[in-house]
Amino acid sequence: MGVKVSLSKVYRSRGRKGGRDDVFSLNVSFEVGNELVVLFGRSGSGKTTTLRCIAGLETPECGSIVVNGKTYYDSDSGVDLQPQYRRPGYVFQNYALFPHMDVRKNIVYGLKGWDGAKKEERLFEMLRLLHIEGLEGRYPSQLSGGQKQRVALARALAPSPDILLLDEPFSALDMVVRMRLRERIKVIQKELGIPVLFITHSPEEAFSLADRVVVLHEGRVHQSGSPREVFYSPVDRDVAELVGVSNIFEDGDVVGRSPEGFVLEGRGMQFVTGSDVSGSDTVSWGVRPENIHLMAYDKDLLSDEGNVFAGTVLDVTDKGSSKLMAVELDGSNVVLLCDVPTRLLDDAMGSRVIVKIAAKDVLVFE
């Protein structure tokens, strides 16, 4: 059971006259269970193409796609089922509701060959499941964004699909609606027990929603694991950046050990990490902005302990609930981005601060 995907395809788009063609190669493989899977990556990383290949709306050049034991595509044996025979529940980014049909007709459109009474029963079951009772007579143009999304979901789920595919379904919705729908999706996945593949480029959405996160970057799967794994142990620089680790030190040296862990040196600064790096000489590491603690400058706070630095605030961006500060560390050209709760420091551009990072928050990759 579950979904096994392995596909590759090369896309060429003709470049400008005299210029080179753009080549994008998709080379994706992952295996997931009947769980809520988030395909996470920037736009252009191949998330949507992967989803379309699973649905049969696009054909890969080679590979195989198996959903719950049923082969949708296999280049070796020449199997390539039409979307009509895969019948995935597919929620499109722009909802793709039929504008000339009311909500009722949209939802029952996938119930081909059902008799009238059963159709009606299923319609109301779906309306109840998604809390959209009473909307069945309306046309898509008369619905709000959140309602359209629910109708699209109801239409996708009505024929009891083997798999549910959602392409950035909440990108156009406001925060509150988005949070509610997220919960709804979680509940539905648990109830139906089918694999749900959900595309997003929002780290927050990936983290809060997923049982498993598959990280795509430039057409390749870089990491696949629980949200905790992906967010706290990114395997490489690209994943680290995607999950919001913005302070990155590349190709530093492992120079020794300390009571808290290993000592790393890069760009003239020494950091202590809690991660085990025995066996490697050179590593890259990073720190999340929200894991950096800032305090007003006090000479007594400086110590020989690891990860305590003095610095100067270069820039402050107020984000409302917190402030993003750029701090230059003394004796180096290293600038750390720090996300600090608004109430902790007053607006302090140019002021002196102490920077403190826990050894466990220095994430090592590669």
Place this chain on the structure above:
Amino acid sequence: MLEDALIPLSITLKVAVLSTCLVAVFGILISYALARRDFRGKWLADILVTLPLVLPPTVTGYLLVVLLGKNGAIGSFLFEMTGWSLLFTWHAAVIAAFVVSLPLMVKTTASAISAVDRELEYAAYTLGHSELETMLFVTLPLAKKGILAGIVLSFARAVGEFGATLMVAGNIPGKTNTMSLSIYTAFQSGNDTLANILVITLVVVSLLSMALAAKFVDRWSV
């Protein structure tokens, strides 16, 4: 006198209605193929269909004579099989009207079909509907305004067709003398009264068809 006006009217309506029906069916299929399918020689098909729009009708008519005449590629075959020649019958007038009005139908319909969001068709596929079902119940209903516009334009073009009809069907009284041809004949022979009656009738027919179409568009608007 009245009969002199009524016979051309009935020939014109017969020719225009029939050719518009053919144009509607073939035009929709050709437009769908041009807008949604990839096939070899698509550019050539596009050019061939559009050509009568840019050629003078007499040239189109001449080419049709070459094709459909007793020595033509299609005409000789038809003559051998059935002993029947198409030229200078009202059927030839239908074919002439069909050929000259097809590009108007295809251009409007193909652009209307292209404007339908492909995701809607994909959505229908994932819901288990075949390409034909999707075309009939999703694509065409959403392109219906363009299709109707194409039909109206084609009908108007068929009613007004002159040059190509003259070449392939002649101007045979009681058989192929459509209104446009009869107006020319009446005017040439100095029969101004008949010319006036025919002109007024033609204008009324055109206005009626436009009004009818506008009413349909109104009713179809969601």
